[in-house]
Amino acid sequence: MKRSNTFLLTMLGFGFAFFYVPILSMIVYSFNASRLATVWGGFSTKWYGTLLTNAQVGKALTLSLEIAVISSTTATILGTMAGIALARFTKFRGRTLFSGLVTAPLIMPEVITGISSLIFFILMGQYLGWPAARGFTTVTLAHITFSMVFVTTIVQSRMLSADRAIEEAAMDLGARPWQVLRDVTLPVISPAILSGWLLAFTISMDDVVITNFTTGPGTTTLPILIWSKVKLGVTPDINALATLIVLTVGLCVLAAGVGMNRAERRAERDRRLAYRANE
Amino acid sequence: MIARWFHRKGWSDLVIGLPYAWLLIFFLIPFLIVVGMSFATRTSTAPPFGFGGENPLVNLAGYARLFSDTLYIRAFATSLVNAAGAMVLCLLIGYPMALGLTRVERGWRNILLMLVILPFWTSFLLRVYAWMGLMGSNSWFNKLLTAGWNWLVPQAWAVANVPLMHSNFAVVLVMVYTYLPFMILPLYANLERLDPTLDEAAMDLGSRPFAVFRDVTLPQSIPGIIAGGMLVFIPAAGELVIPTLVGDSSAPMIGRVISDEFSSARDWPMASAVAVALLILMVGPMMIYARFDARAQARERQG
Numbered sequence: 293m294k295r296s297n298t299f300l301l302t303m304l305g306f307g308f309a310f311f312y313v314p315i316l317s318m319i320v321y322s323f324n325a326s327r328l329a330t331v332w333g334g335f336s337t338k339w340y341g342t343l344l345t346n347a348q349v350g351k352a353l354t355l356s357l358e359i360a361v362i363s364s365t366t367a368t369i370l371g372t373m374a375g376i377a378l379a380r381f382t383k384f385r386g387r388t389l390f391s392g393l394v395t396a397p398l399i400m401p402e403v404i405t406g407i408s409s410l411i412f413f414i415l416m417g418q419y420l421g422w423p424a425a426r427g428f429t430t431v432t433l434a435h436i437t438f439s440m441v442f443v444t445t446i447v448q449s450r451m452l453s454a455d456r457a458i459e460e461a462a463m464d465l466g467a468r469p470w471q472v473l474r475d476v477t478l479p480v481i482s483p484a485i486l487s488g489w490l491l492a493f494t495i496s497m498d499d500v501v502i503t504n505f506t507t508g509p510g511t512t513t514l515p516i517l518i519w520s521k522v523k524l525g526v527t528p529d530i531n532a533l534a535t536l537i538v539l540t541v542g543l544c545v546l547a548a549g550v551g552m553n554r555a556e557r558r559a560e561r562d563r564r565l566a567y568r569a570n571e
Numbered sequence: 572m573i574a575r576w577f578h579r580k581g582w583s584d585l586v587i588g589l590p591y592a593w594l595l596i597f598f599l600i601p602f603l604i605v606v607g608m609s610f611a612t613r614t615s616t617a618p619p620f621g622f623g624g625e626n627p628l629v630n631l632a633g634y635a636r637l638f639s640d641t642l643y644i645r646a647f648a649t650s651l652v653n654a655a656g657a658m659v660l661c662l663l664i665g666y667p668m669a670l671g672l673t674r675v676e677r678g679w680r681n682i683l684l685m686l687v688i689l690p691f692w693t694s695f696l697l698r699v700y701a702w703m704g705l706m707g708s709n710s711w712f713n714k715l716l717t718a719g720w721n722w723l724v725p726q727a728w729a730v731a732n733v734p735l736m737h738s739n740f741a742v743v744l745v746m747v748y749t750y751l752p753f754m755i756l757p758l759y760a761n762l763e764r765l766d767p768t769l770d771e772a773a774m775d776l777g778s779r780p781f782a783v784f785r786d787v788t789l790p791q792s793i794p795g796i797i798a799g800g801m802l803v804f805i806p807a808a809g810e811l812v813i814p815t816l817v818g819d820s821s822a823p824m825i826g827r828v829i830s831d832e833f834s835s836a837r838d839w840p841m842a843s844a845v846a847v848a849l850l851i852l853m854v855g856p857m858m859i860y861a862r863f864d865a866r867a868q869a870r871e872r873q874g
Contacts, residue, residue: 296780300671304683307668307755310748311690314701317712321704330710374590381583386591393594396602399857401809403826404605404846405598407833411608412601414618437597440590469582498694501811515696522696522816526704534697545692549685 315538322531329526339532348517349533356497356514359428363435364492370436371443371492372485376477378444379451397441406505409434413506426508434506435496442495443488450484451477483552490548494541609633609843620839633844643828643845647852650825653739653814654807657746658754661803662796664747665754669795670788672755673762684759691752699816702745706735706817741817742824746807753806754799761795761867762788794867801860805853825849 322340326333343349374394381387397405413423413430423429454477462476463469478485500515507516514537521530611620612630622628637643672683690698705712713732721729735741765788773783811826818824823831825845833842 296784297674300667300674303664303667304671304675307664307751308683308686310664311686311751314705314748315690315693315698318697318701318704328709330704330707332711370590370593373586374594377583377587377590381587384583384587390587390591390594393591393598397594397598399805399853400602401806401811401826401846401849401853403809403811403829404602404850407829407842407846408601408605409597411604411618411839412597415604418618433597437593440593444590473582494692498696500696515694518696518700519812522700522703526700526707530700531704534694534700538693538697541693542689545689546685549688553681 318531319535319538322528322535324528324531327528329528329531339528340536342529343532343536346529348512349514352512352514352517355428355511359432359435359513360493360496363432363496364439364489366432367436367440367492368443368485368489371440371488372447372481374440374444375447375451375481375484379448394441394444397438398445402499402501405438406434406502409437409502410505426506427511430506430508431503431511431513434502435499438499438502439492439495442491443485446488446491447481447484450481454480483555487552605843606847608839609847611840611843613838613840618839619837630840633841634848636841637844637848643848646823646825646828647848649739649822650808650810650849651852653742653746653824654804654810656743657750657807658800658804660743660747661751661754662800665751665758665799666792666796669755669758669762672759673765687752687755687759690749695749696812698749699745699813702741702748703736703817706741706744708732708734708736736817737819738817739819739822742810742814742819745813745817746803746810749813750803750807753802757798757802758792758795761792761798765791794863797859797863798867801856801863804856805860808853808856809849 321329321332323335323337324332325336325338374390377384378387378391378394409430410426413426413433417423417425458480459472459476462472467475498515499513500519503513503516504519507513512520518530518533521527608620610629610631610633611622612632613619614621622630668687672680672687675683704710707713709732713735716733716735717730720733735744769787769791770783773787774780778786809826810824811830814824814827815830818827820827826849829842829845829849832838832845836842
């Protein structure tokens with residue numbers, strides 16, 4: 293047993309090195325003074341300086357944040373509704389199609405989702421006159437569509453594992469349906485809604501393929517800006533930009549993880565106290 | 572019961588209807604348009620397709636070309652080989668990692684799990700980009716590999732640098748890098764639930780550690796292997812970003828072909844036909860995944 297554990301732990305170490313060495317290398321090279329991105333030429337922070345004065349990057353970041361906030365909020369509302377519907381209403385007309393529609397975008401190759409959305413928007417523009425051009429609106433609509441199903445998946449599984457007896461107890465005690473929803477169901481699934489929103493936000497901030505198809509001239513999100521530069525090769529200023537993004541996201545995720553862990557432990561403790569009070 | 576309450580108030584109509592209508596309009600209809608488009612004829616009008624001419628309504632020329640033009644056959648073959656390669660490598664690296672995670676003590680395990688999930692949240696594009704920095708012919712990583720290679724092989728085979736970038740190998744390597752968490756997480760979830768007393772029983776009955784793994788752990792982890800494998804294979808087969816950035820442009824993968832057919836060649840019907848063909852090819856793996864996933868969930872509900 294001992295020897296096999298050593299092997300497994302070595303693999304674990306190797307695996308984590310595989311995960312993180314490329315990112316660490318990118319971070320180190322963002323402080324490279326040389327113009328050649330992969331040849332070390334001494335320490336410098338000048339690429340961060342050029343980044344700060346680059347108006348293009350700031351504009352793209354603002355646009356990405358706007359699209360991400362609007363699309364993830366809408367996606368969370370729609371996705372939560374769909375999750376509640378699928379978890380609580382076991383029989384309604386077209387349920388099979390609905391659950392299929394909720395799963396399909398998860399496994400559909402992005403390139404196909406992108407092309408079908410683009411064709412759809414072009415034909416709509418041609419025959420209905422709206423959307424007149426592709427840009428902010430079409431990108432946001434596409435982001436809502438493919439991120440809402442992630443929210444649905446999270447909310448639905450949370451609803452299925454939640455204790456329905458609490459909802460029934462509330463109703464027996466005379467609560468109206470919307471009161472049950474507001475005071476019992478939503479608080480129970482609120483961690484799932486929050487993680488759903490975070491996931492939808494991240495997906496929107498991150499998306500290249502679908503945005504690339506549904507965007508138009510003048511609407512350059514941050515990933516599209518990076519994508520257009522990265523296609524030409526590795527450059528030190530992209531290293532600096534990537535470092536800032538990776539560090540920001542990493543810190544946010546760590547903070548969210550610690551926060552959720554703590555909230556979960558507090559909820560667990562409350563539950564135990566409640567049970568003890570009942571005994 | 573709550574369903575009935577909601578129903579009387581008309582709540583259910585709203586809760587079901589709104590997301591349903593959204594997905595019908597923005598997902599199903601666009602998809603059906605693509606399916607219809609695959610039977611259309613390319614024209615020089617804008618938008619560049621039409622129905623009519625020699626083949627009214629149903630034009631199967633696009634589908635016929637899939638089988639006659641070697642570009643498409645090769646692209647499908649490249650995609651399947653690359654995705655399968657990425658899947659196998661992910662399994663070979665991910666399995667010991669997942670099993671290792673179950674052997675680490677609790678406090679450390681949560682931290683390590685966090686470190687597996689972290690790359691998930693950081694930009695996909697930037698993770699691919701990080702490898703572009705490593706694979707270039709002047710990078711420290713490439714120099715290290717070159718030195719290692721030249722030390723291992725006879726002098727006649729020595730190279731100035733290892734040609735990593737713009738090869739199918741680079742595509743597989745970066746796919747393994749980006750999709751490895753998809754393999755580790757379902758495997759870990761599966762392995763963590765296994766009963767350790769079974770291992771101990773097998774040991775007590777005189778099995779050697781490797782035999783315990785082969786006869787006890789491995790058979791029980793097959794659902795995890797299949798779930799992880801499909802979660803890697805399905806997105807890898809339709810991948811567009813990775814082959815565009817690090818792939819060999821003379822041997823494109825199918826995602827790239829769809830995109831080029833659509834944007835550069837402006838042949839919407841052909842792009843649609845390739846897209847439909849890709850989906851048909853993926854139905855098999857998807858059904859395998861759905862079947863094992865349903866079974867795993869049923870088991871979880873039982874206990």
